[in-house]
Amino acid sequence: MLYFNVGKIIEEIEKEINLGNFEYVIEKCNEYLNLKSDLAFLYNYRGLCKNNLGLYEEAIKDFDISIELNKKSKNSPTTINKDLADAYYYKGLAKNNLREYKEAIDNFNEALKYNYTYWLVIHYNIGISKINLGEYEESIKNFDIITYQNIYKEYYNRIIRKEIYDSELYNIYISMHCSKVFAELLLKEKVYDSINMFLELSKCFNPNNNHIFNIVSLLFGNYKYDLIEKIFNYLVEENYNDLWENDITFNLLKNKTIDKEILKNIKKNLLYQYLLLQSLSFNNKTLKREYTYNIEIAHYTSLNTLLKLIKEDNKIRITNISNANDPKEGKILENIFNKNSLNIKIKNDENLITLQTSLSRNKDALTMFRLYGKNENKEATGICLVIDKKYFNDNYLSSVIEVNLDNQKQEEKKGNENYKKAKEIIQKRFERKNLYWVIYYNEEKNQLVFNPTKSKYSSVIIDLNTINKNKKNINKIEDLINCIFHNIINSAKEIDKIENKNLKDEIFSNLFENIRYIIKHEAFFEEQELRMLITTDYKNENINIEEDKKRLYLNYNKLFNENENFIKEIILGGKIEDKELTADYIKQIIYNKYKDNDKTNKIKVSISHAPLR
Numbered sequence: 048m049l050y051f052n053v054g055k056i057i058e059e060i061e062k063e064i065n066l067g068n069f070e071y072v073i074e075k076c077n078e079y080l081n082l083k084s085d086l087a088f089l090y091n092y093r094g095l096c097k098n099n100l101g102l103y104e105e106a107i108k109d110f111d112i113s114i115e116l117n118k119k120s121k122n123s124p125t126t127i128n129k130d131l132a133d134a135y136y137y138k139g140l141a142k143n144n145l146r147e148y149k150e151a152i153d154n155f156n157e158a159l160k161y162n163y164t165y166w167l168v169i170h171y172n173i174g175i176s177k178i179n180l181g182e183y184e185e186s187i188k189n190f191d192i193i194t195y196q197n198i199y200k201e202y203y204n205r206i207i208r209k210e211i212y213d214s215e216l217y218n219i220y221i222s223m224h225c226s227k228v229f230a231e232l233l234l235k236e237k238v239y240d241s242i243n244m245f246l247e248l249s250k251c252f253n254p255n256n257n258h259i260f261n262i263v264s265l266l267f268g269n270y271k272y273d274l275i276e277k278i279f280n281y282l283v284e285e286n287y288n289d290l291w292e293n294d295i296t297f298n299l300l301k302n303k304t305i306d307k308e309i310l311k312n313i314k315k316n317l318l319y320q321y322l323l324l325q326s327l328s329f330n331n332k333t334l335k336r337e338y339t340y341n342i343e344i345a346h347y348t349s350l351n352t353l354l355k356l357i358k359e360d361n362k363i364r365i366t367n368i369s370n371a372n373d374p375k376e377g378k379i380l381e382n383i384f385n386k387n388s389l390n391i392k393i394k395n396d397e398n399l400i401t402l403q404t405s406l407s408r409n410k411d412a413l414t415m416f417r418l419y420g421k422n423e424n425k426e427a428t429g430i431c432l433v434i435d436k437k438y439f440n441d442n443y444l445s446s447v448i449e450v451n452l453d454n455q456k457q458e459e460k461k462g463n464e465n466y467k468k469a470k471e472i473i474q475k476r477f478e479r480k481n482l483y484w485v486i487y488y489n490e491e492k493n494q495l496v497f498n499p500t501k502s503k504y505s506s507v508i509i510d511l512n513t514i515n516k517n518k519k520n521i522n523k524i525e526d527l528i529n530c531i532f533h534n535i536i537n538s539a540k541e542i543d544k545i546e547n548k549n550l551k552d553e554i555f556s557n558l559f560e561n562i563r564y565i566i567k568h569e570a571f572f573e574e575q576e577l578r579m580l581i582t583t584d585y586k587n588e589n590i591n592i593e594e595d596k597k598r599l600y601l602n603y604n605k606l607f608n609e610n611e612n613f614i615k616e617i618i619l620g621g622k623i624e625d626k627e628l629t630a631d632y633i634k635q636i637i638y639n640k641y642k643d644n645d646k647t648n649k650i651k652v653s654i655s656h657a658p659l660r
Contacts, residue, residue: 114138179269257293296399324562344433375567375568388540487568
């Protein structure tokens with residue numbers, strides 16, 4: 048008879064889920080289930096990981112198996128109830144992701160029957176589902192169930208006092224208040240109390256948070272497009288200027304004009320820019336619904352840079368865009384406007400600055416080795432770093448693992464040490480930057496193209512010659528981006544009506560800094576690029592100067608340290624001298640510096656298979 052140490056298995060699996068190792072957990076669950084197929088909790092964990100990878104239908108099959116096993120089980124009621132609550136709750140999340148909101152609510156309610164400690168996350172998710180169903184008043188009732196609880200009020204006050212540093216709980220609270228703002232806006236009710244509570248939480252650990260960008264992020268992750276459009280129409284109103292207080296672009300431009308209609312169109316344009324960035328964020332929910340893939344992320348650089356990374360400063364740099372290899376960098380958006388009946392010029396302005404780091408979905412690619420990381424201009428003498436997806440972030444409000452409140456460990460401290468710890472943990476999530484797909488423009492056909500699909504030889508085409516008018520049924524990424532671009536173009540046309548040419552030029556020279564470097568000429572499509580982008584101003588105290596190359600840069604997070612490692616593989620270019628010796632040398636440097644870090648010592652160092660003569 049097989050014996051399983053269930054406690055040890057759960058501890059191992061939850062640790063890996065919290066680290067985001069979903070594929071690994073699925074493999075481990077498969078191993079255990081091959082030995083014993085009636086362990087219901089394993090189907091829950093496997094389904095949760097499939098859900099996080101976008102395999103929603105497959106996840107639901109696992110949850111259904113778990114539900115049936117638990118109903119037949121003779122285990123203790125406590126165990127059965129927990130497993131059933133998990134299965135129904137996770138199934139509700141998957142149904143929400145599939146936009147099957149009524150079924151999602153049914154499953155959330157079932158979960159609550161078996162484990163009332165899920166009350167917070169369940170009422171939060173039911174509220175989101177009801178907003179998507181148009182049941183705004185009912186959604187507010189669910190949010191109010193949360194806020195009327197004494198335990199909620201206690202935790203809220205302790206978060207504000209910085210006595211709790213549970214990032215998942217913080218995310219739920221801030222998301223719930225933001226969602227309540229949406230419901231009240233759609234009902235045309237007074238929203239000031241909800242906005243103030245959202246802002247209070249938003250500023251708690253990061254006073255400079257861009258509230259509007261985070262609101263768009265939450266909208267994109269949870270709501271249908273027609274609702275997003277309606278909410279955007281409210282957010283541009285002057286009454287809600289507090290939400291725009293930390294938006295660099297808007298605050299720069301509002302000092303140029305007091306015209307309310309111009310400012311509304313600037314806001315509208317920015318909202319759709321941020322929605323575009325969310326749509327292009329790597330591995331987002333919309334892409335997961337359409338494409339199942341496991342794309343590698345690669346960064347090509349020189350051997351000297353690699354040695355500096357592993358010997359000295361192991362942080363990737365985000366550098367100013369003027370160092371890019373495309374002479375038309377940042378100018379293609381202007382071509383799109385001109386092609387679509389908007390004749391404007393986007394000049395380089397000295398107020399804002401964009402910094403970027405280029406990555407690619409092309410691992411060990413011949414073209415990339417020919418172009419990048421070259422030593423003395425010799426092809427294939429650079430290296431390819433394969434980087435773990437967890438090094439980046441798609442949405443700081445999205446949990447790695449959904450909150451299970453009966454399993455929360457509320458670690459608390461008092462005084463300054465507690466505040467420092469709270470700030471460190473919350474800010475760590477803010478510091479991870481989004482990774483965006485670059486889209487390529489074919490001016491002749493007036494089409495945008497990019498490739499988030501499983502095959503590197505495929506693509507998604509956005510035809511700007513037409514517009515999707517059925518806004519209640521926008522599910523495909525190409526339809527979404529099509530609508531976004533038409534809104535950006537139309538709001539820009541309204542701004543173009545300004546008679547003061549100098550004012551108009553100044554607005555257009557700053558307005559598009561957030562997205563102009565996410566669009567490139569179609570000639571570069573083969574690179575299939577992804578980018579980290581940061582738009583800031585020259586007052587940013589974190590900007591450094593690299594004197595020898597005369598460029599600006601920001602340091603990004605460490606690729607590895609004593610406890611973590613985000614490098615999956617190091618691939619040496621095929622024309623590096625003494626390749627085998629160099630590979631051994633790199634392995635030894637890593638081992639000598641991080642002997643106690645098993646993850647770092649497991650970095651694979653290999654030689655490129657790209658065919659070069």
